[in-house]
Amino acid sequence: MAGVRDPGALTSGQRTVMAATITASALLFSSLTSISVALPVIQRDLGISSSALHWVIVAALLPLCALAVVSGRLGDVLGRRRVFLAGILCFGAGSVVCAIAPDEVLLVAGRGIQGVGVALAVPLALANLTSALPGHRRGWAIGVLSAVTTGVSVVVPPSVAILVHFASWRWLFVAFVPVTVYVFLAGSRHIAESPRAPGASMDVRGCLFIAGGLTLLVFAFERSSDWGFTNRQTLAPLAAGLLLLVAFARAERRATDPLLDLRPLVRSGVSVPLTALAFAQCAVIVVTVYVTLYLQQVLDLGTIETGLLMLPTSVGSVLLGPVVGRLTDRGAGHHLVLGGMTLLTVALLWLAVGVDHRHGALLVPALFLLGLAVPLVYPSAGALSLGALPASARGVAASLQIEARQIGATMGLALMSALFTAVEWDERNARLADPAEHFTADEENKLDTVLTEAEKGQALLARLPPAERRKVHDAADAAFSTALNTTLIAAAGLLFLGVLLALGVFHVPRRGRRRPGP
Template structure:
């Protein structure tokens, strides 16, 4: 998941799933709902607490900045590349079955993460976690959609979203407390009891369901996009150590671009089996919302990754305090979404999908000038709340616009594509903004060779003793540059929203 908020269009996936044809008792429905909440929350909580634990993990495992990025990127790579395949597999082979396979993979990988002796094992285990999440997340949403009919879905989605808001609020704080008082390993091992409960409820009470019209899996497309994203992510991540002109960096970026072009060719050649039908992009609204999603979630993914380093290394926050910093964000997102949806219905999505990203950009711009070591309530709380209000205004109309842009028959796949775009945006943000961080850091230490600057940056991020004041100052400036770049991306998303989204809603009817 993407930090302290669920991905866009999750509710759209639920609403687009056909209802199971056999009547189920209310007890079975409630316990199936509990299983889906536990399953999706397991992956969601894990994604929200790992960023808080990264400084402690880097220090404990003596990892460099690139390896630390792959703790997040390994997970997001498999999740973003395969989540559409996971949804198709659930429709084809059975939603409960794929849910249980995903839970099993995620749980075994969580245990491996918690017992990792070094950074390499941790990164590999996180990648397997991403694979498990790519199966269990869409399957849990489809199970929920298949269980409740049209009259019950709104209430079920409300319960599911409400619990999601609570886990979003509690997850980072709980994760920070575990890091401070138990161990960073505990944030992974805590998944085990949740997984046992989710699997037990699914086995005992959830009914199996399929989509009789499900298409075969697009393995070629999935492989092409996974290799392409992996190569680009590796190339961007290698820039700090090797430089942009390094032959391997350029080769990786070129290889990644080639595989992504191959992915588009595969999708165009076999539209009946494509996991991302290119015909959807004939809709201006669909194209615009996905471009907006890529930019806004790129900005959000960057701040969720790098802000904990700033709070802990520059502001002197503990992991618990850093986790609590995001509490206002989670609460505003969780309990303000209905208001933003009503606002969009009244004035049209174009207004919300322009103002929301612009306000998000304002929050990020504010963060770029924040005093990391100053009082929380005056230095960090206001920009975090501004960021949250912007995202709150964006997510609900984003979901409705994506679904309305392609018609009811394609609403499910459109929602899935938008979800995948959001996750890929987070992946690219960590890699690209990591390169921005290093470039700015090196610029402010102009008298230092790039290789040495990379070593110093690793020392700052890991909280090693003996770091000079000049290095700390350079890191602070570099972090502010990252926030400025993220703010620019969010603002560009707002401009795209204004230029591409058609105005609908009560404002047009009056």
């Protein structure tokens, strides 16, 4: 009847909450790696060395490792609306810092502030969304959030490429600011504050242990390219980081209300899918960062061409997402994980061949294959880890999934970056026996800016006789290609170990493992 409101329809306030939380979740999460296509331009403008460049990505990922599992607890203690809005403000402040950063130090600091904002806001975006809607619309809303997040992951990289090509990489961060303002104002007005959970407390010690441990490990891996793995300056933070992570595990096992319940990890049905998630995320982040650099610095492609070439890595989620979900529900999850890990391994080896031959056409099908492999692993591995536990522990499993992916990305990128840099420097210096005589040891380490045409690299080249300049550039090209080839093969080897591990475990349940109760 005209004038009678449909009882199933959302109110304007609910629609605003839905728009704000979905926008925040999709855009903030995509901000972590969408900057990859702009890395070569940033490196050239700020004169960042290749060994330090990965910190632009890692600085935003590290806070997620430490805070993603904390944000839910903070929401219970302080209120989900309050913590969500604090995260949005933090992300906006970090975006401003990045936009005006005059050097790599301030840029990395801004990315770290952004990462804190993402860690606080993204997990609570879903909580605020579902609490604002009636029960019969929550599943639909989660589906919309998933679809929008997938769509944004496909659209953002080429959009960033266009923005960087026609304007500046700084405008990428400027563009985040009005979105942040909209989400903050809409959330302040329409999101209702959640009641504080009685007796909820924060595991501050656990948070400090995991944050400090992971940061020290990443720092040790990053500096190992300068100092070497056997140097005391590398071993000291490495040992300290490992000790802090051991202390974190011991503290969480003894805590009555742990920050992250690690007990489910003793079950192979949980630990193996989570390992698959971590390995897959490591492979994806390595390709995202280093293949992007290769396309622009070695093959001399522009940002738009690079963004378009990297697009196949995202379309698989759109094509296969619904199908994988249905197959997983029918019990094919372990086959999908094995198949996805195998395809990822093949894709990395294929990319290694293409890089070795410096042939862009060889890379396109490999990138498309990688894009098809990733959606086979993520949802099915997540479902397997959830299904291996009773319903009462599935919240813990969800937290472990987030942690596994972020640790895979952060630690994987740090470790592979150390390998990449070591191979690149050794290969380049081996090819520069004569030109190297013109440089000090410190200047030799700065030769990796030659490919970016940064001011430091060009100043070093200007000191060489004309006949030697081309030789240095060719050596830098060859060293980058060799280092990327080695890194891709190493990542493929890591994935192959994951496949063997999964094969050993996934055959066991078929003879008699009981399914957990609901």
